[in-house]
Structures are given as structure tokens and as C-alpha cells.
Amino acid sequence: MIRQYIYEQVVAALDKLGYSHEREITVEVPNYTEFGDFSTNAAMILSKENKTAPKVMAEKLVQELKKQKNFKKVEIAGPGFVNFVVAPSQYYELLWQIHKEELEFGKSDFGKEEKVMLEFVSANPTGPLNIVSARAAAFGDTLCRVMKWVGFDPIKEFYINDAGNQVDILAESVELRLREIHGEKMEEFPYEAYHGEYVKHLAQKLNSQEGVRIFMMPEKERMEHLKDYALNEIHLMQQNSLEKFGVVFDSWVSEKTLRMEGVVEEVLSYLAEADCTYEKEDAIWFCSTKFGDDKDRVLMKSDGSITYFVPDLAYHLTKLQRGFTKLIDVFGPDHHGYVPRLKAAFKALKYDDTMLEIIFLQQVNLFVSEERIKMSKRAGNIVTMDDLLNVVSKDAARYFFIARKANAHLNFDLDLAVKKNNENPVYYCQYAYARICSILKKAKKDKVLPKTWHKEHISKLTKPEELALIKKMTELPDLLTGIAEQREPYRLTVFVEELAGMFHRYYSKIQIVNEKHKELSEARLLLINSIKDVLAISFELMGISAPEKM
């Protein structure tokens, strides 16, 4: 908010003084308060192109900018920085603005209603969601919330890979467990089959519903039946886990349905028309190397079946047909080899491949009492999203998952997440909110909470901590557009921790309600009420609760 203003003032001053400004200059918050509220490097960046010494330029800028009433101080420092101290009156204006916007603060039309497709989780429908899916869910959902807040038009979609041989294996696994229930002995459960307990549960449930009738069906029909049953059950299971986690998808797209609509054939013909396919060793290949991939890819295997890639590409094309101009895929760490071929296909079919953007989430390492838990799908000892949520609150889990950059490994310390004390950053932040609520409640009870707020009393806020808190809150709009643009939700947790910390320190240092100073008390109550709103907005965007009592 203020930064943009200062930037404009600097540019105006440069123009007035006849300096050129080809190179980008910056206005930023210095690391040290003695350098003021904001600082610009304009003189140093532009000295070369204007053939003027930085200090001389800086001095002229200072003279020019000093004329502004909104600055309390403008001074030259170091090798040519121009530092600004913003007049308190400016902060009072801003606080009043934040106060009036309440829970709408930070909203903007930055995204210009751009239609964005966020695809994430998209786990195989062959088992419960695991921890990486949980990370993806928290990440994608938070990003979507922020993008919506700043004016994009995003939707969340889950792509169900309910076709292909993994699903066949699932059906076979259920059948084996069914046979087991009926007393059939088998030497050993096959290595490739799904070993998880949930398969047994599926079999039991099906058995209690349909019993031996299943085995009367012809083999082929039975397998189809088992497949449909298992897929549906698992889909509901996954959907349920996600909902418990606060993640509700706008749309679910089934690969099987897509295939039935004939998109596979369509894509194959498109690629053939573009002259990008050839036959070799009884298979059909896509010459993706012509478009930047490091090897060509098989589209149709020698047994006549299709590879995963084809329907997936078709799926991506349907996103474009549905009018989305930005396709964001959130992938797990083991898929990055897959990107060049998708991009290659976009190029081959003359689509703009920059519309396709892929974000990689790195793996999640789960730690329990400082031991890393090793998970193996085969052994069936995967820690599922439900397991996690049975132990850790939704708030803590979501917070931990978004608190790291996407492309960094995430160490999830289960002991820490479970803790409800000062070590756990979620509670640190929520506690600030609860404290404010408590103060406001008490103020209301003591009849010191004003029925209508008076703007003129804000000027009673003169403590550096108070101005710093206002300044911090004004960062929110820029922060949110930055998060949306860079796809980096984790920055929200950094912001919230900073704001909560500033509040905690302020609280322990300064008495907010003081009956002897009514107007000052009112101003401080207004201040913390706005902090409360800003925290509430942040929590809402992270999908965690804002507890009024803790």
C-alpha cells in the first residue's frame, strides 16, 4: 500500500529533476529501523545512466521529496540510499482504511478474473490418500483461496486415474481377499497386488452386501463389477478424507469417462496429423525429442494398449477447451521426468506451452521421536492422511504442510504437531487471536468498548510498536498478490508468525485498556481489532480456524 505510493513519488521526483530511469529501482523495507520505514536505491541504480554520482543524485532527490507532507523525514544514507520515515498521519489513514475494510481487507482485482485450473492431489484411486497427498491438498487449497482473494477465477480439480492396469490389479486384489474370506487357501499374497488392510475391508463389505453371488458372475463381468465397486468406495474414502481436511474440490474428472468419450483416439489423430508420430517395434511413438524432450515416448504399446500419457494429454486439452488460460498442476516429486513430454505435446499441437505450469512438491519425511518413519507401499505400512488426522488437528496439519516452500523437502515432526504449547507455531498464532478476542470481550463487559469508533482518536497511537503494527498489516495486500503470482502459500505463515509475534510483544509491554485514558484505550482497541481481522483473514486463507478462546 505505502510502498507503491513511495515508488510513485520517487519516480515523479526523478522525472521532475530530469533524471532518466531505465533500470528498475526498488523501494523496500530496510532491515534496521534506524534506516527508516522505507528505503530506495534509485540514486545508486541510476547514477550510471545519468552520469551523476549517487550521492549527488540522492541529495537532489531528498530535496525534492522533502516537499511532501506525507513524509516525516527523508534523508540520504550510506552509499546513496534515500530513506523515508512516513508521517504518523499516513499510518492513521491506513489503519482507518484497514479498519473499515474489516474481513475484506487485501481483496483486489489483481487476477483480472483469469480462469485458472488448479489440479492437485489426483492420486490413484487404488488406496487411501497418503501424506504427500495431504501436503498437496493443503498447498493447492490454500493457493486457490489466495488466488480467489486477489481476483483470479480459479477452480480445484481432481483427476481420477480410474483406467489402466493399476485399477485391474486393485480389482484382482479385492477378488483374492474375497476368496480368502470364503476359505480359499493361497500360498502367498502376490507381490504386485495391493497389500493394505483397506483391501480386506473392501472385500468384507462387499461380501456382506452380495455374498457368494459375486462368484456366480462370469469372470469378465465379475472383474468389471469388482472394479466399479472398489473404485467407487475408494473415491468416497478419498473425498471424505479431503473434506475432513477442509479441502473440497470443485470438480472431479474421471479418466475412464474421458476414454469413453473418445478423446484418446482424438489425441492420437491430432498428433498424427501434426506429423509427430511414427511406428517402431510394433508400438506407436511420439517424437517428443523434436520439442525438447530427451527421448521419444510411446503412445501405444506393442500390445495395443495405450500409455498413461495419452489420456492425460487429452485431459489437459479439455482444460483448454473449457476456457482455462492457466493450467497449474501440482505434482509429486517422482513425476518431474514427465513434464518435458507434456510440454512437448503442447508445442507439437501448437498450443502455448507456457499456459501449462507445473509445481513440484518434494517429499514429506515423517518424524516420530526423532526417528524417520520409513514407508513402503508394498509392505502396506503407509501412513495415511486419515492416520495423520487422527493424531494431529486439522489446523496443525494444514499449517505444517503449507509452512514450507513447495520444492523443499518437508520434515513433518509429528511430536511437535501434536503438542499444544509454545513450540507449535500454529498455536502461537492462534493464541494471539484468542488473546485479542479476550481483551475485546472484557472491554465490552467493562463498557470501554465504543459503540462507534472515532477516527480522530487514532492519532493517540504514538508508540513505535503501534506504528510498526500498522505498517505490518499494510503489507497484506502486496503479500497476497505475491503469493498468488509466485504460487508460494508458505509466505502467509511467515507473515502470520511475524504479526502474531509483534502483537504478543506489544501486549506484554503495553496496557491496552486504561480507564484513565479513554481515547487512547479506544485507539488501541481499534488497533487490535484490526489485527484480529487481519489474522482472521490469514487463517481463513490457510483453512485453519480462528479460535476465540484457547
Next chain:
RNA sequence: GCGCCAGUAGCUCAGUAGGAUAGAGCAUUAGCCUUCUAAGCUGAGGGUCAGGGGUUCGAAUCCCUUCUGGCGUGCCA
């Protein structure tokens, strides 16, 4: 081998327009509740920003290179 990602305090991590003296939490350690919630606050110690070159007024940040770790490199999905 090749490709992608990462390497900042004992641990987990910030440091997003290349800025001034490198920041926080935990852990260690010394304190603060008869006063709006101690799930809080205050102080102390702790660093060759993996190593080495370069770019420039200025580099944890950009370029090159070496080392270390993770992942990928299927006619699996």
C-alpha cells in the same frame, strides 16, 4: 553418466525485486504472572550463508565450477 531440486546457527527454517550490521523458533542458559489469557514476554551464548572462482558501487541472493544429499532417467501411473 545425464537431468531436476536442495545445501544459511546444534536442529527446523525465513531472508522473492542484488542493498546497509545475516534473522526467527526450538534446543542451551538467566529472568518475568496479586494487573486485559504465561499456549506469552525479556536477556545471554551460538554463523567461513557447503568450497572455490567471477559479474558490480554492493552477492546468502545472479553466472561458472567442485563437493554433498534427495528425486528422476519404464512400452508403470
